[in-house]
């Protein structure tokens with residue numbers, strides 16, 4: 150399956166037209182991203198101006214979006230620096246929203262909910278389809294923004310945007326078919342169920358897939374008739390504004406999708422707000438715990454997409470080439486900053502040396518550097534503290550007896566404008582044991598740990614011996630073994646003979662400390678709607694009194 154859009158690679162008749170497009174397209178010259186709203190009233194006015202050359206992007210305030218336009222937050226005042234990871238340059242200062250601004254955003258969503266929740270599924274479908282079309286049309290602009298603010302390669306950012314519009318298309322398709330059940334009861338009486346929206350949903354996002362996370366949350370939420378207030382990570386506040394503008398342009402009522410910017414305090418105001426009906430969170434486990442505690446106080450349902458330390462099991466009867474490709478996909482997308490990465494790579498001892506040699510060879514060839522260059526395959530990590538954290542994990546791994554087989558060092562590109570960027574060489578660790586910190590903790594960086602195993606029974610037990618349960622993968626040509634092993638894995642998202650592809654049709658989410666609730670697929674509908682049961686009496690009331 151094609152990594153880019155989950156079609157069968159090479160079938161150009163399908164959606165993979167995008168594959169060829171992304172291979173050949175390059176963004177040239179000056180691009181102006183227009184904006185709607187009080188801050189920038191004209192569609193033609195350049196609000197987010199950028200050029201392809203890393204280091205020249207400039208961003209204009211305001212960065213909140215409410216009631217169909219960009220607005221200055223009415224309170225807050227705390228500021229955060231927003232970086233371009235590729236150059237280490239501060240792009241802008243983020244104004245964190247206070248309690249009043251959060252309330253205004255929630256009230257704006259509440260007002261839009263009144264009209265949106267009364268529309269038919271088909272009407273919602275049309276708005277989502279138009280929004281998907283606009284994202285497709287502006288794919289390169291949005292991908293470039295994502296690369297500038299997140300540091301991932303432009304090739305990957307384009308794929309993220311493709312997955313995003315596919316998500317909107319998918320839920321547009323479902324919106325018109327949301328329905329309840331009809332249940333016959335004795336004496337001609339009957340019951341039926343209605344699938345109703347929840348109200349104002351809050352989305353809180355992480356920084357690794359800023360635009361995609363916003364789409365994975367907003368598409369099912371809006372399809373079900375809800376309104377949303379979204380808070381991106383303060384590290385990546387930019388691209389979601391494009392989504393907000395697109396929803397308005399696509400015909401969504403003003404206030405249906407709002408953006409509040411900020412960090413912990415802003416997130417807390419949102420979670421505590423009495424008019425918020427649901428919280429969908431993507432982020433770390435410790436924050437997930439806090440979100441759940443806050444939600445408990447208001448009896449609000451939550452979806453938690455948290456961290457992972459997923460196993461990837463390579464049996465000796467696999468296709469070695471596919472397994473090596475799979476291991477690279479499982480570890481090095483987005484500089485390794487991926488929650489479902491298969492960072493514990495268990496390799497059957499018989500092929501340990503061959504596999505390891507090949508993985509190391511391929512890892513050494515990964516081109517690290519300016520993420521806006523077409524041939525770059527790994528860009529910069531999100532910020533300096535995170536880069537240093539990843540470095541500490543590698544140092545500790547060495548102290549605990551792991552062997553660095555390649556990479557792990559900081560990388561300083563030759564280009565002088567990139568010298569303050571947050572780069573490192575992707576790293577493969579050998580001689581790993583299950584008790585090492587690098588094997589137990591989520592590193593969220595480009596660090597693969599290789600662990601030998603001898604039997605199926607042993608590897609399944611070791612694979613499950615973790616507090617996390619987000620994903621898992623198996624490479625083997627033995628189909629019975631493949632299904633037996635994934636059935637035994639305690640993880641929400643399992644892959645057989647591939648890893649880290651994201652067809653939006655498939656539900657995604659974790660077991661154990663990796664969270665609960667599902668994004669994508671039909672399953673997400675359950676988490677953005679509530680069921681009303683109506684019992685209809687066709688006869689007389691038989692009273693016991």
Ligand SMILES: NC(=O)C1=CN([C@@H]2O[C@H](COP(=O)(O)OP(=O)(O)OC[C@H]3O[C@@H](n4cnc5c(N)ncnc54)[C@H](O)[C@@H]3O)[C@@H](O)[C@H]2O)C=CC1
Nearest residue numbers: 354355356381382412413416417432433436454455456488
């Ligand atoms: N399962 C999944 O789908 C994904 C999980 N993640 C996980 O996210 C982590 C990295 O992302 P980070 O942004 O560093 O996580 P984080 O937990 O620090 O922050 C995530 C979001 O929560 C907000 N936040 C932080 N404290 C809060 C509080 N007390 N109340 C309300 N909001 C609060 C942040 O401002 C940010 O928007 C990794 O552990 C990774 O595994 C990341 C992406 C996807």
Ligand SMILES: C[N+](C)(C)CCCC(=O)O
Nearest residue numbers: 358487488489649650651
């Ligand atoms: C898109 N994919 C599968 C590589 C990662 C999605 C989960 C995340 O946000 O980390």
